[in-house]
Amino acid sequence: MTVELSQPVRERVRSAERVVVFSGAGVSRESGLDTFRGAGGLWERMRPEELATPEAFRADPEKVWQWYAWRYRRVCEASPNPAHKSVARLEAVFPIIRVVTQNVDGLHERAGSRDLLELHGTITRAFCNRCGQRRDMGEAIAESAAAPPVCSCGGRFRPAVVWFGEALPEDVFRQACEATESCDLFLSVGTSGTVYPAAGLIELAHQAGACLIEINPEPTPFSRWMDLRLTSPAGEALPARVEAMERCRCPTT
Ligand SMILES: [Zn+2]
Secondary structure, three states, rough: OOOOHHHHHHHHHHHHEEEEEEHHHHHOOOOOOOOOOOOOOOOOOOHHHHHHHHHHHHHHHHHHHHHHHHHHHHHHOOOOOHHHHHHHHHOOOOOOEEEEOOOOOOOHHHHHHOOOOOOEEEEEEEEOOOOEEEEHHHHHHHHHOOOOEEEEEEEEEEEEEOOOOOOOHHHHHHHHHHHOOOOOOOEEEEOOOOOOOOOHHHHHHHHOOOOOEEEEEEEEEEEHHOOOOEOHHHHHHHHHHHHHHHHHOOOOO
C-alpha cells in the first residue's frame, strides 16, 4: 500500500538535513523483546525494578548476572524487525541522521544503523565495576554464566546498561541533546515519552522547531505537538512512511 505524507510534512521532509530518530521499547516489541514478563522460563516472575539496580548487584551479583545472561540469550535469538530496518534505511535518505535509542538490545545496530546513541547503554557489552574495562557480553558469559567474571584488577564485570537509579552516560546524553537541538525532523517511535530525562528530548525538539512525527499505539504527553501522529505499532506504520520519505527526497527513483 502506498502512503502519502501530508503536503506540509512533505515540504519539511524534502528540506530536512538533520534528522533524529528517538526510539523506545515499542520498536523492539515486534521482535519479542519489549517485556521480560510472560516469556516463560525461570525468570518470568522477576521484576526488572528488583534486579536492574546497583543495590541488587551488590546484594546478589550471581542472581543479577544470571538474569542478564538469560536476557542476553533472548536478544541473540531475536532479529531486527521492519521498524529497525526502516530506521536504518533513513541513513541513505538524509545527510545526517542520528538514532537515539532507549533500548539496550543492540537491534538498531544489527539492522544497520551506524550513527547510534544508546541512552540506556547496551546489553551486548559488559564493563568492570572497578576499572571500567569493557568487553563483549557474549564472551563474558561464555567465561562465566553463573557469576560475573572477575577482572584482572579484582573488580567484577557487569552489563553495560544503565540501571534504575543510575545517571545516563553524560557524553551520550549531551550528544543526543545537541543532535536534537539542531535537527529539522524528529521521529519519536515506539516510546511512551514518560521516562525522563530521555523524554525531555521530545521537548527539546519541539522547542527547536523541528517537524515532529510520532508513531506509538497510545497517545503520549507530547502528541498534541506532533505534525504527524500515527497510532500504530512501529513495524506496521514506519516502513510505508520511510518509503514515502524516500519518494519525497529522491523523486526520480
Ligand atoms: Zn577491572
